[in-house]
Amino acid sequence: MLVYLRLLKESFGFAMNALRSNKLRTFLSLLGVTIGIFSIIAVLAAVDSLDKKISKDLSSMDKNTIYLLKFPFGPSDIPQWKREQFPNVKYSEYIYLKDAMTHTDELGYRIFTRNESIKYGANIVSDVQIMPVSHEFIDIEGLTFEEGRFYNESEANSGAPVIVLGDEIAKSLFEDTEPIGKNIRLYGQRFTVIGVLKKEGSTFGGSNDSAAFIPVNFIRKMYGDNNPNLTNVIIFKPEKGVDMEEYKSEISQKLRNFRGVKAGEIDNFFINVFAGFLNIIDEVLGSLRIGGIFISFFSFLVGGFGVANIMFVSVKERTNLIGIQKSLGAKNRFILFQFLFEAIILCVIGGLIGLFMVWIISIVLTNVLDFEFVLSFWNIIIGSGLSILVGIISGIIPAITASNLDPVEAIRTGM
Structure with missing residues (x-):
């Protein structure tokens, strides 16, 4: 356990070093993760806030209230030209x-x-x-x-x-x-x-x-x-x-x-139950949530490629160090986890920046508009989880590449 804690500490140090020594490259690569997390969590927070607002506004209404009129609240099998004659x-x-x-x-x-x-x-x-x-x-x-x-x-x-x-x-x-x-x-x-x-x-x-x-x-x-x-x-x-x-x-x-x-x-005539109207609202909110996530996914994809690029460059720059570590007895999984943790830490940093941006904007919008914009605990968990997932996906191939390097060839390459 102590070995993996030390490994995590070293990986964090390598990640911070990558941020310090290659500021522009790292910034541009993490920008995709930051924008991706910001987009997805902003969409989820906006839809959740709207859902909470609607539920609060309509809480006093009886869901069984019925509205009888010539129009339906939602889609109808009766053609419009016929409905207009009602x-x-x-x-x-x-x-x-x-x-x-x-x-x-x-x-x-x-x-x-x-x-x-x-x-x-x-x-x-x-x-x-x-x-x-x-x-x-x-x-x-x-x-x-x-x-x-x-x-x-x-x-x-x-x-x-x-x-x-x-x-x-x-x-x-x-x-x-x-x-x-x-x-x-x-x-x-x-x-x-x-x-x-x-x-x-x-x-x-x-x-x-x-x-x-x-x-x-x-x-x-x-x-x-x-x-x-x-x-x-x-x-x-x-x-x-x-x-x-x-x-x-x-x-x-x-x-x-x-x-x-x-x-x-x-x-x-149409007999419209208020509960059916709420179901339509839920469907619309669900569609907005899915559509927003789908669009934000592409930002996430770009961010993942950016982090993968950093990790491949990091493997290349540290080939000599990898060879020395393996020659001193470091196992393949130690090298793999080292680079995988580094990718995860980089993505988590980008994700935290994205979450911080959503939090700041939520405070500003809540104060400026007559609308409570809420960043929920579950949205923070989702953002953090997605950051870790992107880190794993974008870092797994570079990490495997590093762990499979031959120590002799790695040392020779770095000379």
Whole structure:
């Protein structure tokens, strides 16, 4: 054991000597390993950070939440031209399903519409996400309030001109003024502010901080139910423990009956489960991870060739020393391990530099952007492991070459 520890120490000394005596050559060779490790770990860290961010943002959402609308969340076997002929979900269907569905905790209605500007006095906030929703939305999405309240069922059904603002919108419009009870202008009409949501920060798919909630029936009175520029959705929150397939079948059967869809005809609507949307996100993140690693592999390949080049040159320069060592009794495996350890140490140095660069950039991005860029312990282990692997692969052939040298010929070559 002591012999191999001494061997490791000597190999480290040779590696440091190679770095000192051939700075430019070693730097250029290790640059490939550094860039390769940096690229792969940066990709893994970025994807892991994005995955963590999405999971955190969507943690409050029930994975069994169902969205009923005319579009699918993911790929569909139904051709696009046929999907475009599907009718929009209607408010009357929401009312019908609300009474007809069983095993349902909450059932709400939402209209997707374009962003608008909101004005209060001389202050104007542009590009505000307007969210016309039914009163159940507060329980479906789990909204929390800084002050005020959400509109009730009576206000929602009558389409009352009341509005609930996200944190950023309220601060931009009112600054230090109390917003509750104030009138703002939207769609050319006055709305009374009845609530302000707690700040939640940026989230995947948008943030409620930059949104404004109004009763869905206000928009229905303005645009009607058949406006092609609006997309309507019915949101189901089933009871816990319910069989999701049976629940989806119940939705399909009752809506088909309500719409008069004949037996044998396909559904002219899509039942999208939120869990399926998460699976699509996981697939996309997985593809990004694999694609990034594949591209980074070529940098790694170049780095491996560079280290192999250093080791071949090192073998050539130390041929005389190898012959002397073998003539004094050094076994082949001692010589092999000596050069193999040297290659590994060189690659580990390059890998550590790459990991350090990722760590520095992660700190900078976390402070500059509203996004937590995390370099996890497992990514550090992966980076270190890949460095060692490249060292073994790039150093094994030069090490074998050195260990198989004939001592007499080696000494003669060096004279």
